[in-house]
Amino acid sequence: MPDPATKFHDRMLSLGLARVSEAAAIACADLIGRGDEKAADQAAVNAMRNQLNMLDIKGTVVIGEGERDEAPMLYIGEEVGAGEGPEVDIALDPLEGTTLTAKDMPNALTVIAMGPRGSMLHAPDVYMDKLAVGPGFRRGVVTLDMSPSERVSALATAKGCSTKDITVCVLDRPRHEDMIEEIRSTGAAIRLITDGDVAGIMHCAEAQKTGIDMYMGSGGAPEGVLAAAALKCMGGQIFGRLLFRNDDERGRAKKAGITNFDRVYTRDDLVTQDVIFAATGVTDGSILPGIKREPGYVTAETVLMRSKTGSVRHMSYRNPVSAI
Numbered sequence: 276m277p278d279p280a281t282k283f284h285d286r287m288l289s290l291g292l293a294r295v296s297e298a299a300a301i302a303c304a305d306l307i308g309r310g311d312e313k314a315a316d317q318a319a320v321n322a323m324r325n326q327l328n329m330l331d332i333k334g335t336v337v338i339g340e341g342e343r344d345e346a347p348m349l350y351i352g353e354e355v356g357a358g359e360g361p362e363v364d365i366a367l368d369p370l371e372g373t374t375l376t377a378k379d380m381p382n383a384l385t386v387i388a389m390g391p392r393g394s395m396l397h398a399p400d401v402y403m404d405k406l407a408v409g410p411g412f413r414r415g416v417v418t419l420d421m422s423p424s425e426r427v428s429a430l431a432t433a434k435g436c437s438t439k440d441i442t443v444c445v446l447d448r449p450r451h452e453d454m455i456e457e458i459r460s461t462g463a464a465i466r467l468i469t470d471g472d473v474a475g476i477m478h479c480a481e482a483q484k485t486g487i488d489m490y491m492g493s494g495g496a497p498e499g500v501l502a503a504a505a506l507k508c509m510g511g512q513i514f515g516r517l518l519f520r521n522d523d524e525r526g527r528a529k530k531a532g533i534t535n536f537d538r539v540y541t542r543d544d545l546v547t548q549d550v551i552f553a554a555t556g557v558t559d560g561s562i563l564p565g566i567k568r569e570p571g572y573v574t575a576e577t578v579l580m581r582s583k584t585g586s587v588r589h590m591s592y593r594n595p596v597s598a599i
Contacts, residue, residue, distance in 0.1 A: 410510030
């Protein structure tokens with residue numbers, strides 16, 4: 276029988292995970308709009324790591340700030356936690372939207388997910404072709420094998436609406452120009468975002484609130500795993516296929532244990548077991564409000580989710596400035 280002390284108690288760990296996310300957001304609050312991306316990211320990294328090391332876990336960072344030689348803290352493979360308790364995988368982005376934070380633009384978040392050991396794909400730091408929709412649709416209503424226009428048409432049919440009523444979220448990058456043109460040819464609207472595709476994909480799960488029905492385009496593979504963890508809790512579908520530009524990137528994939536370079540990953544391939552997920556707003560956005568300063572206080576807003584129960588908690592945390 277498994278030792279109860281080493282079992283992954285998602286309910287007991289969830290509040291601790293929220294504190295990790297909150298601490299990272301509050302740590303970079305003074306750097307919002309200051310134009311220093313590196314300083315903001317480092318502040319969030321330091322705070323997140325300090326809080327993680329207070330948790331009674333044996334944690335391994337499987338999605339982090341890059342390889343060990345590329346990141347001073349929270350690198351892939353780093354061990355975190357107090358060293359006692361369950362063995363867990365951790366996927367994180369201490370500051371998803373460093374540019375958004377530096378420029379005080381919407382939807383910068385701190386993001387972290389946790390699950391039992393072996394629950395999340397060890398995605399290499401390469402690009403991933405991504406496609407996501409929210410809950411309530413049959414499995415495979417849209418696929419990566421469809422063209423962008425076919426995806427829009429298929430989703431409109433499933434929703435019982437015109438393609439003109441569909442809004443697609445896309446990262447504003449030159450590589451997406453042809454795709455954007457094809458999507459617009461259907462009459463669909465596009466919400467362009469400058470950064471932060473974890474938030475972009477999360478928007479699909481709350482289409483009535485955000486107005487976004489679908490996400491498509493290429494972005495970082497690690498962010499794809501984080502987004503899948505969010506959708507595991509919120510509902511919805513995500514599909515991802517790794518993209519390789521050279522042999523070095525294929526080598527990274529082999530190092531991560533990936534042998535099928537053409538595989539299309541589903542949400543449940545990217546995150547295979549129940550997880551907990553927390554995100555805290557840094558700048559105001561359509562998912563969460565950002566950090567607010569009041570006389571003597573700082574306030575942070577966090578969403579905390581558990582895939583096991585489907586529970587979604589929105590939490591407001593107010594702390595005296597003197598305590599930060």
